[in-house]
Amino acid sequence: MDMLTNPFDDDKLREECGVFGIWGADNAASFVALGLHALQHRGQEAAGITSFDGKHFHSHRAMGHVAGNFDRDETMGKLAGHSAIGHVRYSTTGESGLRNIQPLFAELAESGFAVAHNGNISNAMKLRRTLNRRGSIFQSTSDTEVIIHLVATSGFSTTLDRLTDALKQVEGAYSLVVLTDDGLIACRDPLGIRPLVMGKLGEATIFASETVALDVIGASFLRDVDPGELILVNDGGIRSFRPFEKLAPRPCIFEHVYFSRPDSIAEGKSVYEVRKNIGAELSREAPVEADYVVPVPDSGVPAAIGFSQASGIPFELGIIRSHYVGRTFIQPSQEVRHLGVKLKHNANSALVDGKSIVLIDDSIVRGTTSVKIVQMMRDAGAREVHMRIASPPTRHSCFYGVDTPERAKLLAAQMNVEQMRDYINADSLAFISIEGLYRALGEDRDDAQPQRCDACFTGDYPTSLTDVTEKDRGTPLSLVASR
Ligand code: SF4
Secondary structure, three states: OOOOOOHHHOOOOEEOEEEEEEEOOOOHHHHHHHHHHHOHHHOOOEEEEEEEOOOOEEEEEEEOOOOOOOOOHHHHHHOOOOEEEEEEEOOOOOHHHHHHOOOEEEEOOOOEEEEEEEEEEOOHHHHHHHHHHOOOOOOOOEOHHHHHHHHHOOOOOOHHHHHHHHHOOOOEEEEEEEEEOOEEEEEEOOOOOOOOEEEEEOOEEEEEOOOHHHHOOOOEEEEEOOOOOEEEEEOOEEEEEOOOOOOOOOOEOHHHHHHOOOOOEEOOEEHHHHHHHHHHHHHHHOOOOOOEEEEOOOOOHHHHHHHHHHHOOOEOOOEEEOOOOOOOOOOOOHHHHOOHHHHHEEEOHHHHOOOEEEEEEOOOOOOHHHHHHHHHHHHOOOOEEEEEEOOOOOOOOOOOOEEOOOHHHOHHHHOOHHHHHHHHOOOEEEEOOHHHHHHHOOOOOOOOOOOOEOHHHHOOOOOOOOOOOOOOOOOOOOOOEOO
């Protein structure tokens, strides 16, 4: 286990990207760096910023966190201009990883073109093969580069029309910020699978994956970018276009369960409140007698508060997280490395000894962490360990910009709930139902036309998945690297 990651987050689905863009601010790149810092939870392995000073584009892209890469005057001084976009991502490592760090940039015939993308193009491999046959030479393995080549080869004249033409050819999920000579463009796919919000700071217009990135720079939240909406911001003002066929939106339900920060507002709903509602629903659907409700830190906390408040069982911190195991902590040996979980998290033995506890976590992916946590509670003397999960069983892979293990490695794809309970050695195990999850959002799931993407729980994918055959649906796209 690598100490650079939170051991308890090691067995989670991972949002792969966060994006941020700003038009109309002096030192625009500084705002992007702060915004990306607030979006760091959406991608911790690489970050990049591209700015435009009215004549030239400037870029800095690097492996690692935003802090450490974008906090030096020397770096920020090179990112001049009053408009800029940025991106955080999970990445592959090594040289190919560096090539894939966004924003991607190309000097097109009529304009420079920088793009930062959250999502995944699910027909990228097919489009790439076609473009390759026509002579396109790709610089990266990122699916996002397909968009650049489609823009470059479009028969339309303006950048906006070329981008629209390109996006009409792609399927899947995309929330984009694009910087060109003629302005900043933000766009969300017609289903609105990944989030994108719009804000204002003085005269500046901002787009970001989540509202927390607006909060950090003191910007006010204006509204969500609508599914299928394309917004151009430049000296001529702000113009909104809806160039795609109107579809019923299907935003990702997992943003509310885990990906978004709890202090974000998503689709007008407080993520924190929704997570508390999920905990309350869970306590009604799968009640249990216990002495304490204990969250798995940190993502299980809001649902545990909701579970506690609805059930009347006291909320207690039975697992304590150390805040002093940082990125610079070097493990001296392989043996010590294996102690990683205990270095970062430890059971509060004085509390749990002899007690019956209900552990609340947001999801079970492979189940490896759940096994360790239950054992940690038992080692600390817990009399009974009940596990409640704030999402339905994760049975299917995501193809929309989330790093999911192949289906064969998803515990819930291999076992029923009783087998999973036995595997993690809990006294009882229950997941919230898909209906309960929608209720927590204040909605009734329309089974004929679900209001959200919930495919990782139901297998009901809202788009065609051209690159994925029925046979290997459980395998994430392998030839097109994730961003
Ligand atoms: S498959 Fe799951 S994680 Fe992926 S977009 Fe849909 S709900 Fe979100």
